[in-house]
Amino acid sequence: xxxxxxxxxxxxxxxxxxxxxxxxxAGYPLVVHNRSQAPVNELVAEGAQAAASAADVAQQVEMLFxxxxxxxxxxxxxxxxxxxxxxxxxxxxxxxHSTIKPATARLVAEMLGKKGVxxxxxxxxxxxxxxxxxxxxxxxxxxxxxxxxxxxxxxxVGKSVTHVGASGAGQIAKAANQIMAAAxxxxxxxxMVFAQKAxxxxxxxxxxxxxxxxxxxxxxxxxxxxxxxxxAPGFKAYMQAKDLGIVMDTAREFSIPLPSAxxxxxxxxAMLEMDMAELDNSAVVGVLEILAGIRLxxxxxxxxxxx
Numbered sequence: 681x682x683x684x685x686x687x688x689x690x691x692x693x694x695x696x697x698x699x700x701x702x703x704x705x706a707g708y709p710l711v712v713h714n715r716s717q718a719p720v721n722e723l724v725a726e727g728a729q730a731a732a733s734a735a736d737v738a739q740q741v742e743m744l745f746x747x748x749x750x751x752x753x754x755x756x757x758x759x760x761x762x763x764x765x766x767x768x769x770x771x772x773x774x775x776x777h778s779t780i781k782p783a784t785a786r787l788v789a790e791m792l793g794k795k796g797v798x799x800x801x802x803x804x805x806x807x808x809x810x811x812x813x814x815x816x817x818x819x820x821x822x823x824x825x826x827x828x829x830x831x832x833x834x835x836x837v838g839k840s841v842t843h844v845g846a847s848g849a850g851q852i853a854k855a856a857n858q859i860m861a862a863a864x865x866x867x868x869x870x871x872m873v874f875a876q877k878a879x880x881x882x883x884x885x886x887x888x889x890x891x892x893x894x895x896x897x898x899x900x901x902x903x904x905x906x907x908x909x910x911x912a913p914g915f916k917a918y919m920q921a922k923d924l925g926i927v928m929d930t931a932r933e934f935s936i937p938l939p940s941a942x943x944x945x946x947x948x949x950a951m952l953e954m955d956m957a958e959l960d961n962s963a964v965v966g967v968l969e970i971l972a973g974i975r976l977x978x979x980x981x982x983x984x985x986x987x
Contacts, residue, residue, distance in 0.1 A: 688741035692719035696747030698811035738767030770796030782848035803854035821850030869965035
C-alpha cells in the first residue's frame with residue numbers, strides 16, 4: 681500500500697476546519713495550525729497534530745494547504761516572519777484555497793518558488809455546506825504536473841476540479857464567479873422589490889419566472905429562504921464585499937470596464953455601513969428595501985428584517 685503524504689492545513693475557519701476534517705477522515709496524516717486555538721484542539725482530538733507556527737507546519741509536511749480570509753493574510757502566512765517560507769523545503773507543495781488577488785497569488789508563487797516550493801492557487805466555491813460535505817468546486821492556477829500530485833486530496837474536499845491556467849488563473853476564475861454570484865443576488869433582490877412595490881406578490885412572480893429564461897441558482901435556493909424571513913448567513917455579506925473589492929482592484933489593474941459589478945460592490949459596501957455585514961449575501965435585498973421604502977413580504981407569521 682502506498683503511504684499517504686503528510687498534509688498541513690493552516691486556517692481553520694468556517695471553511696478550512698471542515699476541509700481539514702475531511703482530509704483527516706480520508707486517512708491522511710494531518711498537521712494543523714490556526715490563529716485561534718479552539719479549532720486546533722478540536723481536530724487534534726480527532727487525530728491531527730498541532731504545530732506552533734506556519735514555519736513549523738511547513739517543516740513537517742509534504743503538502744501544505746491554507747484557507748485564509750484575504751490577500752494580506754496569505755502574504756503574511758506564506759512570506760512573513762515564521763511563515764511558510766521560513767520552514768520551506770525543496771519539493772514542498774503549497775496549495776492556497778483562499779480567495780485573494782491574482783497578483784498576490786503570483787507573488788507568493790514566485791517567492792516560494794525560489795525555495796523550491798511548488799504552488800497552486802485553488803480557490804473554492806460551494807460555501808460551508810460544500811466544505812462540510814466535500815462537494816466544493818475547485819478552480820486551480822499553477823503547473824499541471826503539480827495538480828496531478830494534489831488531485832487525490834482535491835477529490836476528498838471537492839466534487840469538481842478545473843485547471844484554469846498558470847499561477848493566478850484560479851483566482852481570476854474565482855473573481856469571475858463572484859461577479860456572477862453578486863449579480864444574481866442583486867438581480868433577485870431587485871425583481872422581488874420591483875414586483876412587490878408595483879403591486880404583485882413577489883412569491884408568485886418568482887414562481888412564474890423561475891421555469892423560464894430567468895431560472896438560476898439564486899431563485900431556486902435563496903428566494904425561498906428570503907420569503908421565509910431567513911437572512912442567516914451561508915456566505916456572509918462582508919465576504920462578498922471583500923471579494924468584489926478584489927474584482928474591482930483587478931479590473932483597475934488591467935483597465936477592465938465592469939459597470940454592473942461596480943454598482944454591486946457599492947450595494948454590498950452599503951450593507952456593511954448598515955450593520956448587515958454578518959447577514960447572508962442574499963440579504964442585499966435589505967439595502968433595496970430601504971431605498972424603496974418597503975419590507976419584503978415574508979411567510980405568514982414571520983417578519984422579514986430590513987428597511
